[in-house]
Amino acid sequence: MALRLPRIGTSQIVALVLILAANWLVSPQFFDIRLQDGRLFGSLIDVLNRGAPVALLSLGMVLVIAMRGIDLSVGAIMAICGAIAASLADSHSLPVVLGAALAAGLACGLWNGFLVAVLGIQPIVATLILMVAGRGIAQLITEGRIVTFNSPELAFLGGGSVLGLPTPVVLALSMLALTLIIVRGTALGLMIEATGGNPRASALAGIGTRLITVAVYMWSGLCAALAGIVAAADILGADANNAGLWLELDAILAVVIGGTSLFGGRFSIILAVVGALIIQAMNTGILLSGLPPETNLVVKAVVVLAVLLAQSPKLGGHAAGLGVLFSRKKA
């Protein structure tokens, strides 16, 4: 066992280290961190800060994917919840603002979960509905404008700092801890892995697969709501058209880089977050390198491919079929 554990996630950690090293090559001051007005600054902190929204999304996405599902609506949920938070920010107290936005995220997740678990609609189709409609709902909330606000309390969630760390990083870390406690501290993790691995067998073993499905989509909605609040707080406003745009794809990518199969079953929450950091480290590195930002997507694709190939059991010299299973054992 002692030999097996470090091996899990080796390729992700190596990839992250390599990308950070590459960033250091193109920008020698990459690892410089300085303390200014009680807040840490530096490129590394920037990676964490900018990566926080996708990291938040990946916390929900990893559970959804482990259940053989997918949640395409998280970007739209970000827009909805950001719009709600921004619209209420100047007229209501912070608890009301946060409560409303988070409740909206939970409601969105409940809707997705209802479509998937109760009506039996395929997850990709079910969440596509909210992906499309959600952005429309966000536009209705903002009445087609970009809503700005001045509330310093809400702005603190995007631009403030706690113990020197940017608030989004602290929020993401707190959610990571909370997710780990809820999922791995209870038997939910086992139940999610069992349901994702074999839904029929799990239901016959007495697992409340339907309830867990709904709960997992609601958790994804909640994480997306928090990401939306952070994004709105960051720009002191809500842009219904662009908030969280395409971030669902980054979140799915983060989960896949983190080694969770789209076919469900085994998952790793921490590695999903590492996946989110890998994506952000690349984005930051490309900006720092002075390469035209247009190359970002292509470079990203190449790195992702490299990480996935490194994870592929076939590349480890194993044949198809059972080799896939044995490679895990041998490791």
Next chain:
Amino acid sequence: MQTLDPLLPPSPATGHVPLLQVTGFSKAFAGFPALDRVNLNLGHGEIHALLGENGAGKSTLIKTITGVVARDAGQLRLDGVDIAPRSAGEALTAGIATVYQEVNLAPNLSVAQNLFLGRQPTRFGLVREREMRRRAQALLAEFGLSIDVGAPLESYSVAIQHIVAIARAVDQSARVLILDEPTASLDAQEVEVLFAVMRQLKARGIGILFVTHFLDQVYAVCDRITVLRNGRLAGSAPIAELPRIELVKLMLGRELSEATAARPARAPGASGAPVAAFTGYGKTGYVAPFDLDLPAGHVVALAGLLGSGRTETVRLVFGAEKADCGTVRTAGAVAAVGSPREAMRLGFGYCPEERKTEGIVADLSVRENIVLALQAQRGPLRPLSRREQDEIAARFIRLLDIRPPDPSRPIGLLSGGNQQKALLARWLATKPRLLILDEPTRGIDVGAHAEIIKLIRELCDEGMALLVVSSELDEIVTYADEVIVLRDRAHVARLTGSQIDVPAILAAIADTPPGAAATA
């Protein structure tokens, strides 16, 4: 007994080169030898039974022959020529085709499309649908099968699906056909149809390697038997030189336990308090309303042909399907069994017939599979600690002799019999008052077979109520206190005590009065 010497190299003394010659095959998984210097010769037009307990190495041998798993050592010759396929596709090109227990075809495509998938007749790059159907019809006609080849494969019985898979394999110029437990889910008539096909292929000179657990079938159709035990060749002999008792000894390496001995007769009325009583229970179009009493310390067996409503009955009892009429009483009080969770609350457990699709979670470890139902019963908020899980897994691995005794191994890597034991452990861990077993001994080897039957009796003696579905009438009569016979999705007969014997059950299944059964 030269033929039984496991290390004897294949002799060319037979005059001609065997069709398929396996020499010194070895394979180890993580240092655990699964095959150890195994030899096997398959002649032209020979039906060759490959037998052995679960974990004996049959699957590994097949996978190493077809190249799905790379062998560590050994030589493979087809018609005297060395071959080394690295995948099932390469094996097929070389002339070795495999048809597995679970047919590996596309159930939603038509029979014709399945037969010609990947090699459809085309003109200008377009599939010639009519030509394909004509050829499919002709191909199946060779096997005496005249069906609508335009209908989806899934609309046909498993037997026909198997024949389609075989026809596809043979049509791709296969000279060696490996059949991996093709008969496990077929009824007696379907097996005969399959045998007819096998005999026809034999006449064409095709060599067939036939893996099965049914000894009757071995003697009905095979020419030669090779037995593996613990990854080694236990023996190989022509069928005429290997009487059944010798074969069983070879497979087990020991005498059969007392499993087939008669059960001591119970005093009538010795039954315990009813664990559950179903009255007028049923579901329209699924199974007709039935009455079913399940007393503690009693084994109630359900007998009948495939599709007679046996599995349907137990799914209703466990709440996997919702009944639309009738009542359940447990301990005198009216209860509801609308879902597996409700059934578990009443102390029911259920090992389904479809082990792979409804039983195991293949990726999870043996430990996780064993604790799954108990954990589900406790709910997510009361997790079993790792230590508790380890203890439970270790206890049942020891109790049921699950092999290999490694709780962290993914259960999908275990043999069928050991998977079944782990599933039994999953339910025993919940300490059920009623355990429902649907074909608990199907597709598993003789040894595990005997152990599971022994376990059924022990659990019964401890006061558990058991409801067992089984096609093995010889087994049923050894452990059942009551046999309910089903036909056409209805409960048609109920036998108790001294009424229980094989002829009586057969007569009830066939709907003939007991007296007529002898003459029929």
